[in-house]
Amino acid sequence: MSATDKIKNRAQAAKGKVKQAVGAASGRRGTEARGRRTQVGADLKNAGEQAKDTGRKVKDAFDH
Numbered sequence: 602m603s604a605t606d607k608i609k610n611r612a613q614a615a616k617g618k619v620k621q622a623v624g625a626a627s628g629r630r631g632t633e634a635r636g637r638r639t640q641v642g643a644d645l646k647n648a649g650e651q652a653k654d655t656g657r658k659v660k661d662a663f664d665h
Contacts, residue, residue, distance in 0.1 A: 602650035614643035
């Protein structure tokens with residue numbers, strides 16, 4: 602996973618945490634839920650990137 606992808610995913614997760622906190626503080630359940638969804642999206646992107654990296658490593662191991 603590239604450093605740029607990591608930074609983008611962390612920024613998305615941080616944005617989600619802020620939305621969730623604002624929603625919780627203001628009593629807006631919709632905003633809170635959108636914040637959680639944003640965080641989950643960032644986590645899924647990280648998992649996908651890690652799976653791709655693992656696949657590349659396995660492929661490289663068999664190529665040599």
